[in-house]
Amino acid sequence: MTQTAAAMTAEHLSKTYIRRTRGRGILGLTGREAVQVKALQDVSFRMEAGEIVGLIGPNGAGKSTMVKLLTGILTPTGGSCTVDGLIPWKDRRAHVRRLGTVFGQRTQLWWDVPIRDSYALLRDIYALREDRWRRRLGELTDALDLGELLDAPLRQLSLGQRMRAELCGSLLHEPAWLFLDEPTIGLDAVSKLKLRDVLREENRTRGTGILLTTHDMDDMLALCRRVMVLGHGRLLYDGGLQELLQRYDREHTLRCVFSGTPRFGSLPQGVALRQEEGAWLLTFLPGQIPVREVLQLVLAAGELREMTLREMNVDRMIAGMYAEMSL
Amino acid sequence: MRYIFHAVRMNLRAAAQYRASFLMQSVAQLVMTGCDLIALLVLIDRFRHMGRWEGTEVMFFFGAMQIAFALTECFGRGLTTFSSVIRKGNFDTLLLRPRPLLLQLSLNACDPRRVGTVAVGAAALIVSSLRLGLVWTPGRLLLLALSIAGTVCTMAALFLLEAAFCFFSVQSVELINMLTYGGRQVCQYPADIYPAPLQLLFTWVAPIVLCLHYPVSWLVGKPMADFSPFLLWLCPVAGPAFFALMTLAWRAGVRRYRGTGS
Numbered sequence: 001m002t003q004t005a006a007a008m009t010a011e012h013l014s015k016t017y018i019r020r021t022r023g024r025g026i027l028g029l030t031g032r033e034a035v036q037v038k039a040l041q042d043v044s045f046r047m048e049a050g051e052i053v054g055l056i057g058p059n060g061a062g063k064s065t066m067v068k069l070l071t072g073i074l075t076p077t078g079g080s081c082t083v084d085g086l087i088p089w090k091d092r093r094a095h096v097r098r099l100g101t102v103f104g105q106r107t108q109l110w111w112d113v114p115i116r117d118s119y120a121l122l123r124d125i126y127a128l129r130e131d132r133w134r135r136r137l138g139e140l141t142d143a144l145d146l147g148e149l150l151d152a153p154l155r156q157l158s159l160g161q162r163m164r165a166e167l168c169g170s171l172l173h174e175p176a177w178l179f180l181d182e183p184t185i186g187l188d189a190v191s192k193l194k195l196r197d198v199l200r201e202e203n204r205t206r207g208t209g210i211l212l213t214t215h216d217m218d219d220m221l222a223l224c225r226r227v228m229v230l231g232h233g234r235l236l237y238d239g240g241l242q243e244l245l246q247r248y249d250r251e252h253t254l255r256c257v258f259s260g261t262p263r264f265g266s267l268p269q270g271v272a273l274r275q276e277e278g279a280w281l282l283t284f285l286p287g288q289i290p291v292r293e294v295l296q297l298v299l300a301a302g303e304l305r306e307m308t309l310r311e312m313n314v315d316r317m318i319a320g321m322y323a324e325m326s327l
Numbered sequence: 328m329r330y331i332f333h334a335v336r337m338n339l340r341a342a343a344q345y346r347a348s349f350l351m352q353s354v355a356q357l358v359m360t361g362c363d364l365i366a367l368l369v370l371i372d373r374f375r376h377m378g379r380w381e382g383t384e385v386m387f388f389f390g391a392m393q394i395a396f397a398l399t400e401c402f403g404r405g406l407t408t409f410s411s412v413i414r415k416g417n418f419d420t421l422l423l424r425p426r427p428l429l430l431q432l433s434l435n436a437c438d439p440r441r442v443g444t445v446a447v448g449a450a451a452l453i454v455s456s457l458r459l460g461l462v463w464t465p466g467r468l469l470l471l472a473l474s475i476a477g478t479v480c481t482m483a484a485l486f487l488l489e490a491a492f493c494f495f496s497v498q499s500v501e502l503i504n505m506l507t508y509g510g511r512q513v514c515q516y517p518a519d520i521y522p523a524p525l526q527l528l529f530t531w532v533a534p535i536v537l538c539l540h541y542p543v544s545w546l547v548g549k550p551m552a553d554f555s556p557f558l559l560w561l562c563p564v565a566g567p568a569f570f571a572l573m574t575l576a577w578r579a580g581v582r583r584y585r586g587t588g589s
Contacts, residue, residue: 017587073422075585089585097425108420112341121337124330125424153344 006049008070008177008209012079015040015065015233039065041233042079049084049176050207052199054220054241057230058322063213066230067179070211071099083177097126100175100208102166104182109154115165116150119172126173133172140168143198160191167195171202178202181213196222231322248321253310254282254294262302268293330426334434342438353440360393360444363515364451378520384547385516386455391471391543392515393448395478397441403483405436407507409490418584428581429574432490459547470542470559477538477566478514482507484566484573485533491573494580506533514539519551534565 017037040062047053057063068074070081072088072095081088086095101108109118123133141147144164149157157165163183170178180199184192200223202208212223220227220241227244229237237244256262257279267273270288274281284294298304342349367389371382400407409432412418421431456463489503510533518526518536530536542562544551 068419071423073419073585075582077586092422093425093427096423099423101423103419106416106420108423110337110341112344113337117337117340121330121333124333125426127330 006084006176006209008047008081008083008211009045010066010070010079010081011044013040013043013066013069013076013081014038014078015062015069015074016077038233040069040230043230043233043235044079045228045235045238047209047211049209050203051226052203052210052212052224054224054227055211055213055230056215056220056227057236061230062233063230064181065233067181067211067213071101071179072096097173098176100170100173100178102163102170102178102180102183104163104185107154107162107166109165109169111155112153114151114153115146115157115169118154119169122169122172128173136172136174137168140171140198143201144168145194160187163187163191163195167198174206176208178208178210179213180210182215183212184214184216184219192216192218199223229321244321248324251283251320252286252291254284254298255308255310256280256282256298257305257307258302259305260302264297264301268297271297331430331434335437335439338434338436338438339440342440353443356441356444357447360397360447363393364389364447367451367515377516379549380517380520383455383458384549386451387459387547388517388540388543389515390448390450390452390455391475391539392478392511393451394445395448395475395539396482396511397444397448398475398479399482399486401439401441402433402437402479403486404438404441405432405434406483406486406490408436410493413493413584422585429487429577461546461548467546470562471546473563474539474542477563478535480566480570481533481535481538482510484570485510487570487573487577491576491580494584510535517544534569538562538566 015038017039018034019037020034043062043066055063055066065074069076070083070088072092075089083095084098088095109115110121119133119137122128123130128136141150144167146161146164146168149161149165154162154165167183178199183199184195187195196219199210199212203210210223212219214220224241226239227237227241228235229244262280264273268289271282271284271294274283282294282298298307342352367386370377371385375382377385412421412432412435421428424431461467485503485507489507492503510529513521513525514529514535518529518540526536537558539562541551541554541558545554545559
């Protein structure tokens with residue numbers, strides 16, 4: 001099979017670990033059992049160059065395993081994957097040459113030297129041409145506001161600064177594909193926005209394909225049109241983010257404060273009521289019951305002093321979606 | 328090539344970040360090797376002989392072994408600290424860079440200061456050579472260089488085996504430390520002063536004696552008892568062959584890692 005078009009593909013990609021349980025006896029060597037852990041099962045997809053795709057799923061759903069397979073760190077136990085025609089685990093060096101990675105909890109720069117020196121070493125690791133590297137470093141330090149930090153060693157940087165430094169390091173060699181694992185975790189609002197801007201720009205001007213693992217729904221909404229949802233090692237959903245949000249209807253919450261105690265009659269199907277800090281919360285699904293009806297219910301209950309409609313809680317929606325999808 | 332120089336320079340710079348510790352380490356390394364030498368001198372002064380060997384001859388073995396070990400530590404230190412690379416999950420980072428794994432690993436911890444301890448070994452070698460009145464022809468010099476190179480290969484191979492073990496069990500490296508650091512201590516002195524099992528271990532299992540002691544004993548003019556010219560040809564080959572063998576273990580380890588990711 002020759003796949004020359006610039007794309008990342010997976011066909012029936014699977015990864016099964018064999019984990020040995022600790023057995024009995026002093027050394028724990030007797031009675032050990034081999035347990036198969038199906039980290040990823042039969043995952044197929046195609047991602048075109050220049051796409052930004054969000055990869056979501058609860059912890060332990062197989063996200064890291066999938067990323068490790070696609071970056072060539074792991075070898076699959078079944079199926080296949082290719083990135084621009086290369087097989088990640090077979091053509092490791094040629095493959096990673098075109099890859100940028102930022103793994104949130106793990107640094108890829110050198111701890112004790114100024115980050116400028118790290119970038120210089122990366123230049124030699126990726127065998128970049130001096131002038132090109134210089135220009136690129138200038139671009140990225142401007143975009144990521146790193147100018148002042150270049151002479152500081154990594155260990156002295158704050159989390160947000162470090163993340164920006166990591167991203168700069170991963171983009172120096174102009175990768176065709178960028179893998180990001182929780183890039184905005186623990187960042188303040190400004191750093192998050194900056195990071196997203198740079199990613200969008202990189203994608204727009206260079207056509208960098210970005211696969212983004214995150215729990216941050218705002219990242220998703222800001223960057224991705226397409227998402228893949230993993231659960232229990234299976235690909236549960238692959239499609240538009242908006243469609244996904246619509247499918248898992250947004251739950252609305254109406255927060256009402258009454259003077260006096262309100263009297264709600266019998267609640268119609270699909271409306272739930274609870275009390276919280278002197279206010280009454282009505283939750284309902286707009287698709288299930290017309291907003292007009294809920295409002296009438298509230299107005300009839302008593303003398304209304306204030307009322308706010310709470311935005312849907314996306315995280316709760318995702319949690320609900322996980323619960324429903326992967327049971 | 329540029330990558331190699333750059334990486335080494337960077338290690339120095341990183342170490343220099345902690346100035347006091349940098350100086351102390353540099354001094355400590357020289358002192359440690361120096362102490363070994365002094366201990367040897369005291370022994371020689373007191374006892375004159377070690378088995379059938381004159382003190383000056385022993386010093387020649389000592390010098391050759393010190394040079395070999397210093398060079399090995401310089402390039403192979405990254406391998407001895409490999410268990411922490413695995414534990415911290417930094418092996419993934421190596422896999423994500425477009426350079427050979429062993430090269431990256433070696434350069435990560437390559438510390439050229441260690442070459443300083445080569446000087447101690449070289450001093451011992453030169454002094455004993457002068458006192459023994461050895462005559463050096465290009466061929467003999469080449470043999471010495473080859474036997475030291477072969478020993479470096481052998482020691483590096485042991486380091487590599489130790490690193491490969493880390494893929495399977497992070498704790499079980501002590502066994503191999505017995506061969507690496509034990510080997511360093513044992514092989515400072517001519518092997519035939521030791522009991523047979525120890526000799527056999529370091530001749531045919533971890534062939535330091537084969538690489539170093541047979542040719543050196545011949546150079547000093549007192550060949551080992553079971554010496555034969557055939558062995559002289561085997562010496563330069565044994566080290567690289569042993570290293571090649573151990574890269575198989577390393578590869579098996581890498582394969583396992585990429586199979587399980589842990």
